Amino acid sequence: MHELSIASAIVESVLEFVSVRRVKRVFAVKLAIGEFSHLEAEQLRFCYMAITDQTPLQDSVLEIETVEAVVRCGKCSYRGRPKYWNDALSAGAIPTLQCPNCGAGVEIVEGNDCAIKSIRCATEDNEQESLKSKTDCR
Amino acid sequence: MIQTIEASPDETYDIELEHSLLEANAQLARENRALLDGLGVTAIDVMGAIGSGKTTLIARLVERLKDSFGVAVFNGDATTSTDAELIASQSVPVVQIATLNGCHLDANLVGKALRKVNLEKLRLIFIENIGNLICPAEFPLGSKARVVVVSVTEGPYMVRKHPHMFLGAQLVVVNKIDLSEAMGVSVVELIEDVHALKPEIAVIPTSCKTGHGIDEVTAALLAL
Numbered sequence: 156m157h158e159l160s161i162a163s164a165i166v167e168s169v170l171e172f173v174s175v176r177r178v179k180r181v182f183a184v185k186l187a188i189g190e191f192s193h194l195e196a197e198q199l200r201f202c203y204m205a206i207t208d209q210t211p212l213q214d215s216v217l218e219i220e221t222v223e224a225v226v227r228c229g230k231c232s233y234r235g236r237p238k239y240w241n242d243a244l245s246a247g248a249i250p251t252l253q254c255p256n257c258g259a260g261v262e263i264v265e266g267n268d269c270a271i272k273s274i275r276c277a278t279e280d281n282e283q284e285s286l287k288s289k290t291d292c293r
Numbered sequence: 294m295i296q297t298i299e300a301s302p303d304e305t306y307d308i309e310l311e312h313s314l315l316e317a318n319a320q321l322a323r324e325n326r327a328l329l330d331g332l333g334v335t336a337i338d339v340m341g342a343i344g345s346g347k348t349t350l351i352a353r354l355v356e357r358l359k360d361s362f363g364v365a366v367f368n369g370d371a372t373t374s375t376d377a378e379l380i381a382s383q384s385v386p387v388v389q390i391a392t393l394n395g396c397h398l399d400a401n402l403v404g405k406a407l408r409k410v411n412l413e414k415l416r417l418i419f420i421e422n423i424g425n426l427i428c429p430a431e432f433p434l435g436s437k438a439r440v441v442v443v444s445v446t447e448g449p450y451m452v453r454k455h456p457h458m459f460l461g462a463q464l465v466v467v468n469k470i471d472l473s474e475a476m477g478v479s480v481v482e483l484i485e486d487v488h489a490l491k492p493e494i495a496v497i498p499t500s501c502k503t504g505h506g507i508d509e510v511t512a513a514l515l516a517l
Contacts, residue, residue, distance in 0.1 A: 157396055157397055157427070157428035157431055157432070160395075160397075160399075160428075161314055164314040164317065165314060168310075168312055168314070172308075172310070176308070185307075191457075191460065192315075192431060193427055193428075193430055193431055193457040194431075240453070240456070240489055240490065249453070249456045249490075251456070251460075251489060251490045251491070252460055252490060252491045252492070253489065253490070253491070253492050254492075258492060259492060259493070260491060260492045260493040260494075268313055268315055269313070269314045269315055269431075270310075270311060270312060270313045270314060271310045271311075271312040271314065272309070272310065272311065273307045273308055273309045273310055274307070274308050274310060275307050275308075276308065
């Protein structure tokens with residue numbers, strides 16, 4: 156359940172941002188998870204929902220996108236998608252550190268991180284504007 | 294009465310952040326590593342399932358190395374101090390890291406443990422991670438190498454079921470090989486699975502109970 160640690164880190168980071176930037180409400184937090192990271196999206200959403208309850212982030216959505224893995228081979232200079240291990244046991248293909256070109260060991264260039272890409276939010280300023288425009292309509 | 298207004302989607306901002314969630318731990322891990330490197334101390338992170346033989350492996354290695362130079366052990370355990378007590382019986386410094394509900398050690402906890410020992414008297418620290426094959430992989434601790442212990446008693450599919458753990462490792466120990474026949478689990482196939490994931494990694498078959506392969510593990514760790 157390291158999803159809970161990650162969800163806590165998301166909430167801490169966003170709450171800190173909210174307090175600094177006069178954010179009134181957060182609608183969505185966009186997260187990018189690397190293919191090589193071992194996070195389960197559904198569990199992460201559940202943890203996020205559970206710990207944002209009763210906080211300024213309540214009802215905000217965690218949007219998760221996967222960052223495709225890129226590897227580099229020191230032996231044959233291959234750079235690109237990793238070799239996948241298609242195993243009957245696994246739900247999806249497993250990215251490996253074997254060069255798809257020459258079979259040597261490769262290093263990970265991309266797809267190892269988990270990062271908050273952006274936050275969709277309303278600030279105090281832009282919400283006042285929306286109130287004004289509604290008054291004008293009457 | 295509370296009146297609420299809500300911004301509609303076209304009134305909201307998308308603010309770019311690019312904030313890595315793993316970076317805070319990674320930074321602390323780099324600090325731990327710098328501290329250790331500065332004093333010439335090597336930390337080895339030992340990972341593997343509960344019952345794979347992490348503690349027994351560490352006990353065997355400590356037995357072999359403690360008379361040559363300073364060795365300490367950090368035992369990560371969610372609840373008990375069983376492992377810490379076992380190692381402490383060898384009269385080496387032991388720090389028990391109780392994670393309570395935590396499923397992995399992190400660089401912050403290891404940093405705290407580093408402040409509990411006299412690093413100047415040490416050359417090697419074994420860090421026994423929590424018995425878990427998923428979560429610890431995401432959290433570097435500042436060790437020079439990560440060792441994964443997998444035993445034949447965990448069945449033939451252990452490696453392919455938990456590939457992530459092996460991708461970040463520098464050494465794999467296949468333990469309890471004395472039981473492979475009884476278990477009907479092929480040591481060769483386990484090693485092949487590891488190499489399918491990470492072609493050049495060293496894999497050493499052991500029986501920590503009989504002492505088989507411990508010399509090889511010792512040599513591999515000293516060569517780091």
